[in-house]
Amino acid sequence: MGSCPSSSSEQKGTSMAGTPKPLIWVEPGSVVPREAHIHFCCRSPWRSGSFQLWRDGGCLFQINASREQADVCFPKSLAAAGSYSCRYSQGLHWSELSAPLQLLVTGHFSKPSLRGAPSTVVAARDTVTFLCQALRSYHNPKFMFSLLKAGVPHPVQHQSPEGDVANFTLPSVKAEDAGNYSCIYSVGERSSSPSDALQLKVTGERRAWKQRLRDESWGS
Incomplete structure (x- = not known):
C-alpha cells in the first residue's frame, strides 16, 4: 500500500484521454451498517501496476503492485459514507476515474x-x-x-x-x-x-x- 501524492496537481496527474474507465465495486455491498468493515475493489481493462481509490474528489489510497494485474482490492477499512471511485495507471499516465459508487452507512x-x-x-x-x-x-x-x-x-x-x-x-x-x-x-x-x-x-x-x-x- 502506498500513500497518495500530497499535492492536488500530483493527485490529478496526466490522464489518458479516450481510455476505458475502470470498474469499482465494494464488498460486502454498498449499503452497510455502522461499524461494518468493507473493502473496495477496482478492475482495469488491462493489467496495470498502480491503482488509486478516491473519495469525494480526493485520493485516499494508492497501491503499487509488485507485478501488473487487472484487479486489485484495497485493504479492509471501517465504512465511511461517501462517493467513491478508482483509477489505474499505464506508465506515467492515469486513466479517468471510474463511475462513482455511493456508499450508504445505516x-x-x-x-x-x-x-x-x-x-x-x-x-x-x-x-x-x-x-x-x-x-x-x-x-x-x-x-x-x-x-x-x-x-x-x-x-x-x-x-x-x-x-x-x-x-x-x-x-x-x-x-x-x-x-x-x-x-x-x-x-x-x-x-x-x-x-x-x-x-x-x-x-x-x-x-x-x-x-x-x-x-x-x-x-x-
Missing part, C-alpha cells in the same frame, strides 16, 4: 415504514408500488430514499421526493422480482436503519406466459 436514524400497493402478492406483468415513509421529523429535510432487495448488493432504486414519502414502482413484474424488500432514507451522508422487510410474491407466471403466446398468435 443506523443513524429510526427505521422508516414500508408497505406495498395494491398488495405484496401480485400477478406477473402487474405493477406494484412500494411506499417508504420516514418516521422522524426534521426541519426542512432533504431526504434521499433507497429501495433495497435482499441478495442484491446495491439499492434497486433511489428517489429524492419533496416530502417524507417515496413511491418506488416496479412495472410489469416478473418471477425474478419476487423477494424481500426494505428501504432506508438518508439525510446528507447519514442513513436510517432499514425498514422491516416486505416479501413480494409474484403469481401466475405460467398463465401470463400462455396469455402472451396467445396474444402473439392473434397478432401474427
Whole structure:
C-alpha cells in the first residue's frame, strides 16, 4: 500500500484521454451498517501496476503492485459514507476515474415504514408500488430514499421526493422480482436503519406466459 501524492496537481496527474474507465465495486455491498468493515475493489481493462481509490474528489489510497494485474482490492477499512471511485495507471499516465459508487452507512436514524400497493402478492406483468415513509421529523429535510432487495448488493432504486414519502414502482413484474424488500432514507451522508422487510410474491407466471403466446398468435 502506498500513500497518495500530497499535492492536488500530483493527485490529478496526466490522464489518458479516450481510455476505458475502470470498474469499482465494494464488498460486502454498498449499503452497510455502522461499524461494518468493507473493502473496495477496482478492475482495469488491462493489467496495470498502480491503482488509486478516491473519495469525494480526493485520493485516499494508492497501491503499487509488485507485478501488473487487472484487479486489485484495497485493504479492509471501517465504512465511511461517501462517493467513491478508482483509477489505474499505464506508465506515467492515469486513466479517468471510474463511475462513482455511493456508499450508504445505516443506523443513524429510526427505521422508516414500508408497505406495498395494491398488495405484496401480485400477478406477473402487474405493477406494484412500494411506499417508504420516514418516521422522524426534521426541519426542512432533504431526504434521499433507497429501495433495497435482499441478495442484491446495491439499492434497486433511489428517489429524492419533496416530502417524507417515496413511491418506488416496479412495472410489469416478473418471477425474478419476487423477494424481500426494505428501504432506508438518508439525510446528507447519514442513513436510517432499514425498514422491516416486505416479501413480494409474484403469481401466475405460467398463465401470463400462455396469455402472451396467445396474444402473439392473434397478432401474427
